[in-house]
């Protein structure tokens with residue numbers, strides 16, 4: 001994948017302007033635990049041209065995708081390209097004759113002829129052997145019988161989807177609905193997976209190109225939920241697809257071993273207005289609708305005038321969690337507990353101001369920084385707010401990413417570690433608004449920038465707020481009143497800049 005080369009992450013230590021060594025250590029250590037969800041169409045490699053066909057091959061030794069050529073009404077694939085990842089191949093061509101050896105198996109093919117010889121025996125192709133740009137090509141619908149002759153093992157070729165399985169490599173998904181509110185769907189795979197995930201209103205789509213995912217017991221599954229209603233499996237052009245359908249916006253997060261994907265509904269409804277798949281707003285927009293920077297505050301003519309149906313999604317990310325406790329704020333107080341309480345308060349403050357809010361963890365669970373950023377990106381959030389706490393200093397510090405701002409749009413390709421760059425000007429506006437609101441309330445505050453993850457990986461406006469004690473010492477950090485002052489200042493500030501929020505192109 002084109003992204004893999006960009007995942008190497010290093011930050012010269014001089015770039016850190018963060019006083020707390022805890023932040024630095026935490027982010028640095030965690031940043032080595034890579035695995036990255038390739039997410040969201042605004043963010044991703046858009047894929048090859050639609051008229052190019054592909055075949056994917058899954059075997060215990062290699063997984064690869066090859067182009068498919070059409071000739072005289074038949075689909076062809078390069079024979080050497082097909083065999084090379086699976087074993088040792090040598091070949092020799094003389095005029096129309098191709099001689100090749102795969103491991104210890106000899107074969108001969110003649111351009112324009114269907115009759116070939118493999119292991120000294122005749123073999124009939126379903127269409128004539130082809131030499132195209134000096135590449136020997138065989139028809140796709142011969143592969144089920146042709147490949148076993150070379151490999152000595154049966155293959156399972158799902159011809160209509162152009163997916164070829166060598167050996168027992170299929171990965172099976174299973175589903176478990178957790179009917180809590182909002183509901184979650186746990187999709188568990190029999191081996192680690194790395195799908196491309198995108199969302200659109202009422203649907204979350206996982207595309208498995210490199211993973212040999214096969215159909216669950218039933219291709220279409222209904223869930224006993226009004227919110228997450230269906231899962232449907234399909235496969236086409238060398239890719240398996242799993243679609244989760246819902247009556248609300250969905251987001252995905254990942255277990256650390258990459259075997260479980262948790263799909264959760266984002267609660268959008270307030271004051272009796274149910275979420276609908278047609279609700280507009282960045283939380284439910286498809287990528288095309290976010291193409292204009294003004295799109296997030298432009299009410300489409302067709303939308304109702306009721307602001308409750310046009311809500312911006314805020315992702316609130318309480319730092320740390322699970323085994324990763326964050327800073328020890330006192331002998332008994334862990335940062336992860338402060339950030340969770342603070343996050344819940346902030347969620348409430350944003351919700352009463354008309355935002356849809358996704359809390360990235362609503363319990364003592366852990367996820368990597370990449371997973372947190374990816375979850376925000378996949379959800380097409382309008383703003384991302386990361387929360388931390390420290391025992392030294394006073395009041396709050398508001399951070400934005402230290403990335404250089406991109407002068408011009410570089411298209412849809414953003415390096416994972418610079419995904420924030422296009423949104424950075426708005427992130428700074430958000431940060432300045434939070435600082436101003438806190439100052440208004442005599443809450444000590446400083447704005448700052450830092451080369452911190454996952455801010456750098458988030459495609460929408462993003463800030464981190466680090467809460468330090470006030471005059472009451474560390475006890476302030478668990479004081480509902482103190483947290484409340486900070487949370488309502490942040491929420492008021494976000495409201496004041498809501499017209500600027502959303503993914504910048």
Ligand SMILES: [Zn+2]
Pocket residue numbers: 022023026319320326327335387388389
């Ligand atoms: Zn922290």
